[in-house]
Amino acid sequence: MTFPKHLLDGYQNFANGRLPEQRELARELAEKGQKPETMVIACCDSRAAPETIFCADPGEMFVVRNVANLIPPYSPDGEFHSTSAALEFAVQSLRVKHIVVMGHGRCGGIAAALTPDMEPLSPGDFIGKWVSLLAPAAEAVGANAYMTGAERQTALERISIRNSIENLKTFPCVNILHGKGKLTLHGAWFDISTGELWTMNDTGDFKREDNPQAE
Amino acid sequence: MTFPKHLLDGYQNFANGRLPEQRELARELAEKGQKPETMVIACCDSRAAPETIFCADPGEMFVVRNVANLIPPYSPDGEFHSTSAALEFAVQSLRVKHIVVMGHGRCGGIAAALTPDMEPLSPGDFIGKWVSLLAPAAEAVGANAYMTGAERQTALERISIRNSIENLKTFPCVNILHGKGKLTLHGAWFDISTGELWTMNDTGDFKREDNPQAE
Amino acid sequence: MTFPKHLLDGYQNFANGRLPEQRELARELAEKGQKPETMVIACCDSRAAPETIFCADPGEMFVVRNVANLIPPYSPDGEFHSTSAALEFAVQSLRVKHIVVMGHGRCGGIAAALTPDMEPLSPGDFIGKWVSLLAPAAEAVGANAYMTGAERQTALERISIRNSIENLKTFPCVNILHGKGKLTLHGAWFDISTGELWTMNDTGDFKREDNPQAE
Amino acid sequence: MTFPKHLLDGYQNFANGRLPEQRELARELAEKGQKPETMVIACCDSRAAPETIFCADPGEMFVVRNVANLIPPYSPDGEFHSTSAALEFAVQSLRVKHIVVMGHGRCGGIAAALTPDMEPLSPGDFIGKWVSLLAPAAEAVGANAYMTGAERQTALERISIRNSIENLKTFPCVNILHGKGKLTLHGAWFDISTGELWTMNDTGDFKREDNPQAE
Numbered sequence: 001m002t003f004p005k006h007l008l009d010g011y012q013n014f015a016n017g018r019l020p021e022q023r024e025l026a027r028e029l030a031e032k033g034q035k036p037e038t039m040v041i042a043c044c045d046s047r048a049a050p051e052t053i054f055c056a057d058p059g060e061m062f063v064v065r066n067v068a069n070l071i072p073p074y075s076p077d078g079e080f081h082s083t084s085a086a087l088e089f090a091v092q093s094l095r096v097k098h099i100v101v102m103g104h105g106r107c108g109g110i111a112a113a114l115t116p117d118m119e120p121l122s123p124g125d126f127i128g129k130w131v132s133l134l135a136p137a138a139e140a141v142g143a144n145a146y147m148t149g150a151e152r153q154t155a156l157e158r159i160s161i162r163n164s165i166e167n168l169k170t171f172p173c174v175n176i177l178h179g180k181g182k183l184t185l186h187g188a189w190f191d192i193s194t195g196e197l198w199t200m201n202d203t204g205d206f207k208r209e210d211n212p213q214a215e
Numbered sequence: 216m217t218f219p220k221h222l223l224d225g226y227q228n229f230a231n232g233r234l235p236e237q238r239e240l241a242r243e244l245a246e247k248g249q250k251p252e253t254m255v256i257a258c259c260d261s262r263a264a265p266e267t268i269f270c271a272d273p274g275e276m277f278v279v280r281n282v283a284n285l286i287p288p289y290s291p292d293g294e295f296h297s298t299s300a301a302l303e304f305a306v307q308s309l310r311v312k313h314i315v316v317m318g319h320g321r322c323g324g325i326a327a328a329l330t331p332d333m334e335p336l337s338p339g340d341f342i343g344k345w346v347s348l349l350a351p352a353a354e355a356v357g358a359n360a361y362m363t364g365a366e367r368q369t370a371l372e373r374i375s376i377r378n379s380i381e382n383l384k385t386f387p388c389v390n391i392l393h394g395k396g397k398l399t400l401h402g403a404w405f406d407i408s409t410g411e412l413w414t415m416n417d418t419g420d421f422k423r424e425d426n427p428q429a430e
Numbered sequence: 431m432t433f434p435k436h437l438l439d440g441y442q443n444f445a446n447g448r449l450p451e452q453r454e455l456a457r458e459l460a461e462k463g464q465k466p467e468t469m470v471i472a473c474c475d476s477r478a479a480p481e482t483i484f485c486a487d488p489g490e491m492f493v494v495r496n497v498a499n500l501i502p503p504y505s506p507d508g509e510f511h512s513t514s515a516a517l518e519f520a521v522q523s524l525r526v527k528h529i530v531v532m533g534h535g536r537c538g539g540i541a542a543a544l545t546p547d548m549e550p551l552s553p554g555d556f557i558g559k560w561v562s563l564l565a566p567a568a569e570a571v572g573a574n575a576y577m578t579g580a581e582r583q584t585a586l587e588r589i590s591i592r593n594s595i596e597n598l599k600t601f602p603c604v605n606i607l608h609g610k611g612k613l614t615l616h617g618a619w620f621d622i623s624t625g626e627l628w629t630m631n632d633t634g635d636f637k638r639e640d641n642p643q644a645e
Numbered sequence: 646m647t648f649p650k651h652l653l654d655g656y657q658n659f660a661n662g663r664l665p666e667q668r669e670l671a672r673e674l675a676e677k678g679q680k681p682e683t684m685v686i687a688c689c690d691s692r693a694a695p696e697t698i699f700c701a702d703p704g705e706m707f708v709v710r711n712v713a714n715l716i717p718p719y720s721p722d723g724e725f726h727s728t729s730a731a732l733e734f735a736v737q738s739l740r741v742k743h744i745v746v747m748g749h750g751r752c753g754g755i756a757a758a759l760t761p762d763m764e765p766l767s768p769g770d771f772i773g774k775w776v777s778l779l780a781p782a783a784e785a786v787g788a789n790a791y792m793t794g795a796e797r798q799t800a801l802e803r804i805s806i807r808n809s810i811e812n813l814k815t816f817p818c819v820n821i822l823h824g825k826g827k828l829t830l831h832g833a834w835f836d837i838s839t840g841e842l843w844t845m846n847d848t849g850d851f852k853r854e855d856n857p858q859a860e
Contacts, residue, residue, distance in 0.1 A: 006275075014268055018270075023410070038222065046244075052273065058264070065280040079344070082297050084341040098219050106245055123387070130300035141576065155577055163576075193245030195229070197230075434743050441699055447700070457839075475707070482663070489692055496709065496731060512717075513727055535675070
């Protein structure tokens with residue numbers, strides 16, 4: 001069981017390049033603890049890493065990554081809820097000031113939500129169950145035969161971001177701090193093809209960052 | 216609701232720096248789809264981002280991040296299991312060749328597992344429930360009064376990595392492919408203070424990468 | 431009844447500027463007749479003039495402009511059909527090689543189609559009747575409560591362009607020449623806010639011209 | 646289906662030239678909406694574009710273009726009337742202050758009106774039907790064997806402009822606002838060969854703008 005070489009090579013690049021430059025920072029973050037101001041919920045997709053997109057340094061962002069960057073609704077039922085646990089930790093213990101839900105183009109999880117009749121990937125059908133969190137919206141979008149497949153995909157990617165932000169507000173700790181202005185919630189959508197970042201405004205619409213007036 | 220400036224500044228650095236260099240790569244990954252060879256389960260901790268530690272490019276690694284980088288045991292009970300969904304997708308759809316469970320030093324989730332009497336962070340006590348996946352091991356480690364607090368912390372961090380790797384094997388899709396040699400499972404532990412990477416060998420022990428004989 | 435001064439001033443600018451430069455061209459086009467290669471169907475909107483957007487010279491494009499740049503389906507019923515008449519003239523008499531249906535952002539006609547219960551602008555309700563050409567698609571788009579108003583607007587603007595292109599093919603003269611490869615049909619969508627042009631590809635999706643990979 | 650290159654080249658000229666100069670104007674017109682003071686009914690002819698002739702900026706004129714710049718009589722019969730719809734929108738919604746009917750020399754639609762026995766361009770004979778709106782006047786002009794073909798052409802072009810202005814007044818919304826002095830109606834005729842503009846006065850006669858006494 002040899003550790004993958006490509007990862008060891010990558011680690012060497014880090015050890016020779018970035019690490020020496022940030023040695024003091026790393027030591028300080030270890031001794032004093034992390035105090036990231038931002039929590040990001042992003043997708044597992046290999047093309048949508050928030051640290052890359054935002055050029056983040058160690059200590060900057062507390063990152064949860066799951067399929068299709070979903071926040072489930074608040075459900076204190078005693079079950080295992082990893083995303084809820086991360087949220088609770090970020091809000092109550094780390095006291096982050098910003099939560100960003102970041103979706104992206106060509107998301108496989110969103111595509112799965114739009115294909116509910118797809119054969120389960122395994123008998124457990126974990127993906128099918130997980131993306132069913134989006135079932136009502138996926139059904140509404142999927143019913144529109146006038147839109148192209150790509151248009152429905154992008155539509156649901158953005159609806160999902162708004163939906164996750166609404167689900168964030170179902171968590172009492174988020175709702176209270178948000179109401180007091182101590183916590184702000186944001187949406188972003190990353191175009192993996194062009195590297196463009198779109199951010200959400202007050203109407204729930206997304207605008208490209210290098211050109212905020214784009215439709 | 217203005218998008219956080221520090222994130223927009225970071226994005227500008229990406230847009231001006233790394234993006235132009237990798238424009239062709241991004242376009243190709245978008246058109247052909249992602250084919251990462253590696254899945255990494257890492258912690259949400261802002262000091263332990265796998266893309267940073269392994270200098271990963273877009274398309275290289277499919278990354279799940281949850282508190283304490285835990286893989287729960289296979290549990291096809293129809294509930295929402297985000298980490299299991301990501302695993303199912305990586306193994307069955309993306310057909311990754313490697314899964315790396317990467318833990319790190321000073322992990323807040325591991326610390327929480329070692330403090331079961333800690334006040335819940337919120338009435339939902341999601342963290343408490345989540346880290347109870349480690350309860351048996353945490354109890355055994357916590358009972359050892361001869362080890363220092365830091366030694367118990369590091370011990371459980373490493374036990375947890377081995378535990379997650381065992382839980383990976385409870386997933387039939389992982390077990391089958393692992394048995395055929397098409398999928399290898401790896402453990403790693405990152406020292407956030409020094410930037411050192413320790414990898415797991417066949418005995419379950421961790422060795423530092425730049426000096427494999429160090430204890 | 432004095433001719434509006436702002437128009438006379440504009441005409442003077444033309445007479446002193448562009449006209450002297452294109453005097454030969456104008457004379458030749460008058461004597462030999464127009465032979466535009468392109469027909470454009472655009473909206474009446476004051477912010478979406480095709481000659482401006484494409485920097486067209488006299489003789490380049492035969493332009494029909496109506497509310498929401500709609501092509502109605504082929505309907506040889508002996509009624510007055512101005513858009514059909516223009517199409518017939520362009521295809522059969524001028525023998526254009528390209529037909530471009532150009533829509534735009536924030537189209538009032540599309541907004542009217544999405545507000546079927548709106549009070550008629552006059553007892554004749556000409557607009558209501560005209561945009562009812564889009565009723566099925568408008569209803570499908572309007573039913574999606576998950577999309578924002580702006581998202582539905584843009585969705586229908588693009589659906590309408592595809593719909594008009596399909597209606598073009600219901601005209602036998604278009605269908606025959608298109609089938610022979612002597613006439614190509616194109617879609618474009620102009621962002622009046624940013625001046626960006628999006629063109630339609632074979633899947634019916636729209637891509638921004640300065641960045642063809644944008645979603 | 647590649648978008649025509651000559652149009653993309655023209656768009657690049659616009660994007661590099663006029664657009665940067667008018668970026669603020671475009672943004673403002675998009676955000677606040679269009680408020681053109683003038684509606685122009687012009688011909689589809691590629692040599693008679695009103696924005697070119699009047700050097701119009703975005704937001705200045707709401708433009709309808711059909712064959713022979715005809716306004717049909719008010720006909721609230723529940724049929725599809727695109728020119729009437731545009732008129733209704735301009736007058737009732739945009740509240741334009743001026744309507745200009747602009748004809749031009751060598752108009753193919755007028756020529757068609759003067760050739761009623763011409764073979765239909767297609768079985769639908771849309772042009773034949775459309776220009777029959779001018780049938781009475783075309784018949785009277787056509788009967789005059791003493792005028793040359795070109796004189797009859799110019800005569801009908803100008804008769805048609807006056808006829809369209811009379812048809813504008815058959816629309817109650819136009820008639821009411823015109824009667825109150827809130828809306829003025831104008832005629833213009835553009836000589837495509839020389840670039841000269843002729844405007845209509847109270848007697849219905851047309852005078853050249855740079856030399857009002859010319860016949």
